[in-house]
Amino acid sequence: MYAVVDLQTTGTKTSWHDRIVEIAIVRLDEAGRVLDEWCTLVNPDRDLGPQELHGITGAEARRAPVFAELAGQIAERLAGRLVVAHNLLFDAGFLVAEFGKLGVTVPVDEERGLCTMRLAGHFLPTASRSLAACRAAAGLPPHRAYSALPGARAAAGLLAYYLERAGDPPPWAELAAAARQASWPVLPVTGVAPVPRGHAERREAHFLTRLVDRLPRQLDPKADAYLALLDGVLLDRHISASEADQLVATAGRIGLSRADAEFLHHRYLSGLAAVALADQVLTPAERLDLDGVAELLGLTAADVDRALAEAAEKPAAPVTQWQLSPGDQVVFTGALHPPREHLEVDALTHGLRTARKVTKQTRLLVAADPDSMSGVAKLARQYGIPIVTTTAYRAMLESLLTAGADARTR
Structure with missing residues (x-):
């Protein structure tokens, strides 16, 4: 009826x-x-x-x-x-x-x-x-x-x-x-x-479980593509569902098995540990960050301990950390808080450029939701441009400000 x-x-x-x-x-x-x-x-x-x-x-x-x-x-x-x-x-x-x-x-x-x-x-x-x-x-x-x-x-x-x-x-x-x-x-x-x-609240299995399970092999330079993507994905210390799909797709494209990816995750964690110990001091905040990254990568606190011990004894090559630089172009998408206009003013104040459309020259996309399905988000994923939350973006601005101050005092 x-x-x-x-x-x-x-x-x-x-x-x-x-x-x-x-x-x-x-x-x-x-x-x-x-x-x-x-x-x-x-x-x-x-x-x-x-x-x-x-x-x-x-x-x-x-x-x-x-x-x-x-x-x-x-x-x-x-x-x-x-x-x-x-x-x-x-x-x-x-x-x-x-x-x-x-x-x-x-x-x-x-x-x-x-x-x-x-x-x-x-x-x-x-x-x-x-x-x-x-x-x-x-x-x-x-x-x-x-x-x-x-x-x-x-x-x-x-x-x-x-x-x-x-x-x-x-x-x-x-x-x-x-x-x-x-x-x-x-x-x-x-x-x-x-x-x-x-x-989506019912926690999905870690993305590593979606990779082919076989013995690790000798990795070739193509593995750098996976590490580069991983670096961008972890900018906001969060792996969204879309980013997990990207990691799985990239691993499949270059032929990485689950064991290969786990090896690269250990290598990545070792590089972060080397950065954290570069000044010979491990702060509580740095340890917390390493533990958080380890969990995202399917690793454990014990893996963090080993990476730190190895870094103290025989430092690994530090990872090159992704960061914004003056002149970089940033694009915003979604119902943002604070509003887009405020975020754009902040960007300009810090020497960044803003745009309404994603191009290959775009350095970063800031989204209300990292899994956004907007046209600009789809294009950003196609071009390999990192997508981060507003919280992560504002932390990057602070880092940009600190880096600028350090450069002026040298």
Whole structure:
């Protein structure tokens, strides 16, 4: 009878190329009883927008299916049912736009569906129009905002409240009859599994486990490509899901086995240990940093102890640490905090150049989410340009400032 929909999106306007990032559909019978629920994240193939609101990360969304893979299942769930949403104008607009990208039209709009927000004017005349306010006025419990499945459940509960007071048949009976006859496109149902929120929080196996397991071999200069990528990846002392994929792909391309990669990780850690002991003093902060890098590389505190002991006895060649220099070009992407404008002023103050597009001359991309799927992030990965968080970037600015001061005192 009814299909209650709620969406989370990258923004508010399809005309600005905003996309769906999460969709939930709760189906009800004629009395408002729940028949089933379905929800999935959607890969928008672009930047995720206001992540501080919807809370969806790039690591989650990048593993989710794109809308085209879900379109058949969505159409199947909505066909023959009266589509309901709280602010149907918004949800219908995004559904029409997403199906439109596939070259099909769907019978979803404000005139052919049911909007629980508009119905509040009749059933809850004193309430403001938000879903939370309507539920409160109806005596229904609060729900979790900015999450599609709780939102769809909340709107379904509000519809059930309206149905109890609407009489039989309800005023929208003709709309429901028309919805049963409406023509929906027949699209292939791919059978792709829905991807729920939080799936990325279940810690993935270390990326080393994805490499071929064989005995180490004599490494050739091509291994430097892996070490160079590793250096860029570890700039912010975090290996994002995208960066893990890059490391695995690079290892595969140059023929590194798991044992080869582990050998290179030990070599890299030894180089960091040599840097830390260059002044003959190991500070607590340096030890903490070495322990953190070791964990990211699949190594242990015991490996750090050995690297430090070896560096003290027979120093390894220190790794050349990546750093920003005056004149380097930096690009920013995503809903940044502090805002992009502030970060750009900081960059200029420190002698850096800023740009809005990534080119091969770009030295660094600063992203709200290291797993960003924005166009500039995709290009940065293609060009091998490091992507870091704002926190890591500001630490680099401090290092740049310190290096400049040291140069002036020499």
